Amino acid sequence: MNFGEFNDPQAAPGGGAARAFPCTLMQERLWSLHEKNVPRGLNVAMRWLVNGPLSSATTEGALQALVRRHEVLRTSFREIDGRLAQIVSLACQIRLRDIDLSFLSADEGAARAEEMARTEAVEPIDPGQAPLMRATLLRLAPDRAVLLLTFHAMVVDGWSTGLLTGEFRAAAHAIDAGATPDISEPEIQFADYALWEKELLASDALDESRSYWRHRLRDATGTEVPPDHSSTDRRSGSNHIVSVLLRDDLSRAIEGFARQQNVTLYSLAVAALALMLRRVTGDPEIVVGSQVANREDPAAEALVGPTVNSITLRLPVDENAGLHAFVASVAGSVHEALKHQRLPFEIAEGFARRRDGTPLHAINLVVHRSYSGTAETERDGSGGFNLVSLPSCSSGSQWPLNFYMIGRDEGWRLSCEADAGLYDLETAQGLLEAWRKCLEALATSADGRVADCPALQAISPPAGENDASIPFHNPARQVVRFHEGGSRTPVIMLNNVSVYYPLAQQLGEDRPFIDVQLFHPTGPLELPPHDFEVFAAYAIRFIRWAQPKGPYILGGHCIYGTLAIEAARQLQRRGEKVLLVALFDSWAPGYREDMSPRDKKLRKRRLGMKTYGERLAQYRRGEIGLNEIARKPILRRLGLLGPDPEPEQPLGEWFDTYLRAAAVRYRPSPYDGDVVLFRSQETLRGRLFDELMGWGPLVAGNLKKVEVSSAHLDMFREQPAAHIASVIRGMLAGKEAR
Incomplete structure (x- = not known):
C-alpha cells in the first residue's frame, strides 16, 4: 500500500x-x-x-x-x-x-x-x-x-x-x-x-542546518563520565535519581545573574554543567545532548504529539578564560545550535564519525519550567476540584547520565538520573552536588579566571584516574587503524605507529590493529608532575574512544609496555575483560630503582661496557673514527672538551621524558591477568638483568617469556614480527574460542 x-x-x-x-x-x-x-x-x-x-x-x-x-x-x-x-x-x-x-x-x-x-x-x-x-x-x-x-x-x-x-x-x-x-x-x-516533516526533509530548506551540523559534529566525541561498573552487560532498567531544591536566595541570584549577563537560564545551566564535566573528566571539550521543544511554527504550539528534538552542544572549556567570558561563549554556542534545531537529530548524529558502541550523547541535559503548570494556574477556582502538579516519576533514561533543571512552584530543582548498572548512588550524588556548586560559582563569584575560582577548585576528578592537566584533544588525530574490516578482537598498541606496522601485517587482515599515539602532535607541552596511573588513565581515554567495549588486547614497547599493563589494571577495575597484555623489552617498575647501591653501580658499569663495545664495533666497521672512541672521551674526562651538540629530539620524546619520570615512582600491586614478555637478544643477561625483566612478582596471572632474535629497536622488522605474531595468535586462539 x-x-x-x-x-x-x-x-x-x-x-x-x-x-x-x-x-x-x-x-x-x-x-x-x-x-x-x-x-x-x-x-x-x-x-x-x-x-x-x-x-x-x-x-x-x-x-x-x-x-x-x-x-x-x-x-x-x-x-x-x-x-x-x-x-x-x-x-x-x-x-x-x-x-x-x-x-x-x-x-x-x-x-x-x-x-x-x-x-x-x-x-x-x-x-x-x-x-x-x-x-x-x-x-x-x-x-x-x-x-x-x-x-x-x-x-x-x-x-x-x-x-x-x-x-x-x-x-x-x-x-x-x-x-x-x-x-x-x-x-x-x-x-x-509527520507529513510536513517528510516534505521538509525532501526540500532544500534545511541545507544550511545540514552544513552547520556536518561541520560542528565532525570528529565530535561524546563526553563520558567513567562508569563505576563495566559498560558491558550492566545496563538495566533501574536508575538512581537524586535531586536538590535550590535555596530561594540562590535561585534569585542565578536568575539575576542571567539577566545581568543577558543570557538565558538554559545557557547558564549548560555552562555550569560543562564546567562540572571539565573538572570531573579532564576533557577540555565537553560534548553533551539536550532537548528542544522544536515548536517554532506558531501552529505547532497547540499540537499534541512528540515534536521534541535533540541537539548536540559542543563546548570548549578554557580554564584561562574569565568566568563571565566563558558564560558568554557558551551562550553563543547554545544560540547557534538552537538556530539549527529543526534538523532531526537522527540525521545530524550521522555527521559525527563515531565507532560502533560510542554514543554521541552519553550525557543529557533538560532545562524547562514545569510543563504541567503551577499551583496558581491549576487552582483556577472553577469547578469542584483542582489539580496540583507533582514531580513526575522516572520511566528510565535513554542516556547513562541525565541532568535536569526544572522550575516548579517551590523553586528550581536540580536532578541527576544515573543508570544504576553503570554508576553507584554516591557517584550520582557527587555529580549533582558538583553541578550545583558550579551553578552557584558562576552566579555569585567575582569575575576572574575559571582556574582561579576557589569554588571550582574544590571539584576534582577521582584520584589518579581522571586528571585534567593532561590535555585530551582530538583523538582522531592520534589513533591509527589497520585492518578495520577484521572480525577478531583488535590489538591495541601504544605509541609507535610506523614501528608496529610490520606486526600488524603479520597478524593478518582478520585482526584489527590499533595504534595510539599518546603525545599530542602540537607538542611539546609543559606538564606538571603526575603519577604513572594518571598517564594510564589518559591512555584509556584513547583506548576506549577507539574501542568502547572489551575484551581488550593491549601492548607496548619499552616503557609503553609498563603503561599498557597499568591501563589493563584500570580497565579490569572498571569491569572490562583484558585477554592479553604484550610487553616488548619492558623492565618492570622498581626492578632497577630498588636495587642496592652496589648493584646499581655494577649494573651501570656493565651497561657502560656494553655501550663501549658497541662503539668499538662501529669503529671496526668504519662507521666512526678513533677520535670518537679514544681522544674525545679522554678530553671530556679532563674537562678540556664539552659534550657533543644535542641531537634533534625525536618526535614525542618530550612525552616519553614525563612518562619515565613518573615510572621511577610507580610501584604497582601484582596484575591479575595473562602477560607475554617478548625479550630481544640485545638485553643483557645475568644476576642484575633478570630473565623475566623483573615481572615475576608483579604478574599474578600467567606470565610467558618469549625470546626474540633481534635487537631492541628491530623487534618489529619482518622476521621477528612474524615470530611475535605467531606467538600472539597461538595464545589468543584458546581465549577467543571461549
Missing part, C-alpha cells in the same frame, strides 16, 4: 476504521529501541494531586474527550511493506483504573501511592495497541486523590502533557457542569506534522 499524503490518507490494511501515515524520524528511532527491548525512557509519566471531588465517570469522560479530539492518542504503530507507519483509528476506548487507598492511614496511603506511581512509570506500553496511554486514579480520601497518566513517548512529549493538562481540566469541569466537553478537531493533527 502507499502511505497517505496530506489530503489523501489511505486506509490501513484490514479496512475501514483506521488510516496509515508515515512516522517522524524520532518515532522511528523510538520504535527501534522498542524492537531492541530497551527497557528505559520510552514512557512519559505524569501525576497530579487532585483536591476536591472527582468521580471516576468524570475522569474517564474527560480522558475520552482528549482521545476523540487528538488523533495521536488514537494512534498505534506497525510496519507496512517494511516501513513503520502510524495507524490512526477512528475511535478508541480509554479505561480508567480507579484504586481505593482510603482505608490506609495518611502516611501509608501516600507511601503506597508513591510506590504505585513508580511502578506505573516504568511499565512498558505496547506501541502496537492503541491507545498508547494508561490512566489511574488513586483515591487517598473522599476529596483527595492522585491522578497518574502514562503515555508512550511515540505519541506525546513534555510540551504535549502541558496542553493535555489544561484540556483535561476544562473537559472535566464541563462534564461536572452538565455540559459537553470540547471535542473539536485542532488546527493540525500529528499525522499532518
Whole structure:
C-alpha cells in the first residue's frame, strides 16, 4: 500500500476504521529501541494531586474527550511493506483504573501511592495497541486523590502533557457542569506534522542546518563520565535519581545573574554543567545532548504529539578564560545550535564519525519550567476540584547520565538520573552536588579566571584516574587503524605507529590493529608532575574512544609496555575483560630503582661496557673514527672538551621524558591477568638483568617469556614480527574460542 499524503490518507490494511501515515524520524528511532527491548525512557509519566471531588465517570469522560479530539492518542504503530507507519483509528476506548487507598492511614496511603506511581512509570506500553496511554486514579480520601497518566513517548512529549493538562481540566469541569466537553478537531493533527516533516526533509530548506551540523559534529566525541561498573552487560532498567531544591536566595541570584549577563537560564545551566564535566573528566571539550521543544511554527504550539528534538552542544572549556567570558561563549554556542534545531537529530548524529558502541550523547541535559503548570494556574477556582502538579516519576533514561533543571512552584530543582548498572548512588550524588556548586560559582563569584575560582577548585576528578592537566584533544588525530574490516578482537598498541606496522601485517587482515599515539602532535607541552596511573588513565581515554567495549588486547614497547599493563589494571577495575597484555623489552617498575647501591653501580658499569663495545664495533666497521672512541672521551674526562651538540629530539620524546619520570615512582600491586614478555637478544643477561625483566612478582596471572632474535629497536622488522605474531595468535586462539 502507499502511505497517505496530506489530503489523501489511505486506509490501513484490514479496512475501514483506521488510516496509515508515515512516522517522524524520532518515532522511528523510538520504535527501534522498542524492537531492541530497551527497557528505559520510552514512557512519559505524569501525576497530579487532585483536591476536591472527582468521580471516576468524570475522569474517564474527560480522558475520552482528549482521545476523540487528538488523533495521536488514537494512534498505534506497525510496519507496512517494511516501513513503520502510524495507524490512526477512528475511535478508541480509554479505561480508567480507579484504586481505593482510603482505608490506609495518611502516611501509608501516600507511601503506597508513591510506590504505585513508580511502578506505573516504568511499565512498558505496547506501541502496537492503541491507545498508547494508561490512566489511574488513586483515591487517598473522599476529596483527595492522585491522578497518574502514562503515555508512550511515540505519541506525546513534555510540551504535549502541558496542553493535555489544561484540556483535561476544562473537559472535566464541563462534564461536572452538565455540559459537553470540547471535542473539536485542532488546527493540525500529528499525522499532518509527520507529513510536513517528510516534505521538509525532501526540500532544500534545511541545507544550511545540514552544513552547520556536518561541520560542528565532525570528529565530535561524546563526553563520558567513567562508569563505576563495566559498560558491558550492566545496563538495566533501574536508575538512581537524586535531586536538590535550590535555596530561594540562590535561585534569585542565578536568575539575576542571567539577566545581568543577558543570557538565558538554559545557557547558564549548560555552562555550569560543562564546567562540572571539565573538572570531573579532564576533557577540555565537553560534548553533551539536550532537548528542544522544536515548536517554532506558531501552529505547532497547540499540537499534541512528540515534536521534541535533540541537539548536540559542543563546548570548549578554557580554564584561562574569565568566568563571565566563558558564560558568554557558551551562550553563543547554545544560540547557534538552537538556530539549527529543526534538523532531526537522527540525521545530524550521522555527521559525527563515531565507532560502533560510542554514543554521541552519553550525557543529557533538560532545562524547562514545569510543563504541567503551577499551583496558581491549576487552582483556577472553577469547578469542584483542582489539580496540583507533582514531580513526575522516572520511566528510565535513554542516556547513562541525565541532568535536569526544572522550575516548579517551590523553586528550581536540580536532578541527576544515573543508570544504576553503570554508576553507584554516591557517584550520582557527587555529580549533582558538583553541578550545583558550579551553578552557584558562576552566579555569585567575582569575575576572574575559571582556574582561579576557589569554588571550582574544590571539584576534582577521582584520584589518579581522571586528571585534567593532561590535555585530551582530538583523538582522531592520534589513533591509527589497520585492518578495520577484521572480525577478531583488535590489538591495541601504544605509541609507535610506523614501528608496529610490520606486526600488524603479520597478524593478518582478520585482526584489527590499533595504534595510539599518546603525545599530542602540537607538542611539546609543559606538564606538571603526575603519577604513572594518571598517564594510564589518559591512555584509556584513547583506548576506549577507539574501542568502547572489551575484551581488550593491549601492548607496548619499552616503557609503553609498563603503561599498557597499568591501563589493563584500570580497565579490569572498571569491569572490562583484558585477554592479553604484550610487553616488548619492558623492565618492570622498581626492578632497577630498588636495587642496592652496589648493584646499581655494577649494573651501570656493565651497561657502560656494553655501550663501549658497541662503539668499538662501529669503529671496526668504519662507521666512526678513533677520535670518537679514544681522544674525545679522554678530553671530556679532563674537562678540556664539552659534550657533543644535542641531537634533534625525536618526535614525542618530550612525552616519553614525563612518562619515565613518573615510572621511577610507580610501584604497582601484582596484575591479575595473562602477560607475554617478548625479550630481544640485545638485553643483557645475568644476576642484575633478570630473565623475566623483573615481572615475576608483579604478574599474578600467567606470565610467558618469549625470546626474540633481534635487537631492541628491530623487534618489529619482518622476521621477528612474524615470530611475535605467531606467538600472539597461538595464545589468543584458546581465549577467543571461549
